[in-house]
Amino acid sequence: MKIVIENVIKKFIDAKKNEVTALNDINFSINEEEFVVLVGPSGCGKSTLLNIVGGLLSPTSGDVYFDGIEQDPTLGIVFQENALFPWRTVFQNVVYGLEERGASKKEQKEIGNHYLDMVGLADFRDAYPKQLSGGMKQRAGIARALAVEPDLLLMDEPFSALDAQTRTLMQEELLTIWNRTRLSTLYVTHNIQEAVYLADRVIVLSRHPGQIKQIIHIDLPKTKRNSEEHIQQFNRYSEEIWELIRHDAQKALKE
Ligand SMILES: Nc1ncnc2c1ncn2[C@@H]1O[C@H](COP(=O)(O)OP(=O)(O)OP(=O)(O)O)[C@@H](O)[C@H]1O
Numbered sequence: 001m002k003i004v005i006e007n008v009i010k011k012f013i014d015a016k017k018n019e020v021t022a023l024n025d026i027n028f029s030i031n032e033e034e035f036v037v038l039v040g041p042s043g044c045g046k047s048t049l050l051n052i053v054g055g056l057l058s059p060t061s062g063d064v065y066f067d068g069i070e071q072d073p074t075l076g077i078v079f080q081e082n083a084l085f086p087w088r089t090v091f092q093n094v095v096y097g098l099e100e101r102g103a104s105k106k107e108q109k110e111i112g113n114h115y116l117d118m119v120g121l122a123d124f125r126d127a128y129p130k131q132l133s134g135g136m137k138q139r140a141g142i143a144r145a146l147a148v149e150p151d152l153l154l155m156d157e158p159f160s161a162l163d164a165q166t167r168t169l170m171q172e173e174l175l176t177i178w179n180r181t182r183l184s185t186l187y188v189t190h191n192i193q194e195a196v197y198l199a200d201r202v203i204v205l206s207r208h209p210g211q212i213k214q215i216i217h218i219d220l221p222k223t224k225r226n227s228e229e230h231i232q233q234f235n236r237y238s239e240e241i242w243e244l245i246r247h248d249a250q251k252a253l254k255e
Pocket residue numbers: 012013014020022040041042043044045046047048049190210
């Protein structure tokens with residue numbers, strides 16, 4: 001299975017009724033068991049692209065298709081703001097997609113508990129979202145996305161509202177979870193270190209119009225990539241990406 005993004009263009013009409021090209025001729029694919037990260041300065045179209053891949057927005061032209069599966073693809077989506085239902089317990093949130101799909105209670109229990117265990121929230125299955133910390137809410141959101149056993153996992157800045165320490169821990173946890181599930185993933189971040197830590201490939205976007213500037217393969221083992229053993233190479237990748245973004249990021253600051 002492979003997700004193909006082909007000649008995608010997205011235009012918006014802005015508040016002054018001008019046409020804005022948010023994405024210009026985007027072409028790439030996400031392979032089976034591949035973790036692809038989109039990075040780029042503010043306004044380069046990262047979220048727009050993720051929403052198009054997730055079918056939440058239509059492209060003005062171009063195509064997104066799942067090569068190699070017969071049925072409609074199943075998607076798991078994790079957003080920046082925790083999108084948990086406040087009136088449902090953690091467990092009920094996690095099994096929401098399964099319930100919608102008509103899974104039996106037995107199946108919901110088995111799959112729900114499995115993923116709650118995986119994200120370390122087994123002891124909080126009956127808690128309500130308001131009783132959870134920010135990091136725990138995001139873990140519940142990840143368990144909910146995983147529970148539908150998606151063909152593609154989409155994550156839009158899932159850790160950006162967290163404090164720096166929690167964010168670092170969540171990146172480590174996500175890598176551990178990903179190594180167990182190996183789901184094809186499209187992940188949006190503006191954080192370069194996060195991109196290098198998680199990605200098989202980093203797609204660097206430039207802005208106005210948003211287009212692919214470069215695609216970088218991260219050739220590091222997918223465990224503790226910023227450990228002493230790999231730190232030099234890790235920093236080299238980070239610097240390479242920053243050099244690609246720097247100019248655009250400076251321009252974005254002045255607008
Ligand atoms: N609904 C909309 N109507 C008009 N313009 C839009 C709309 N959504 C996005 N845009 C414009 O499209 C461009 C890309 O926006 P997008 O939010 O995808 O960028 P981003 O890279 O995710 O930004 P950030 O990192 O700040 O979240 C921006 O210029 C934005 O103003």
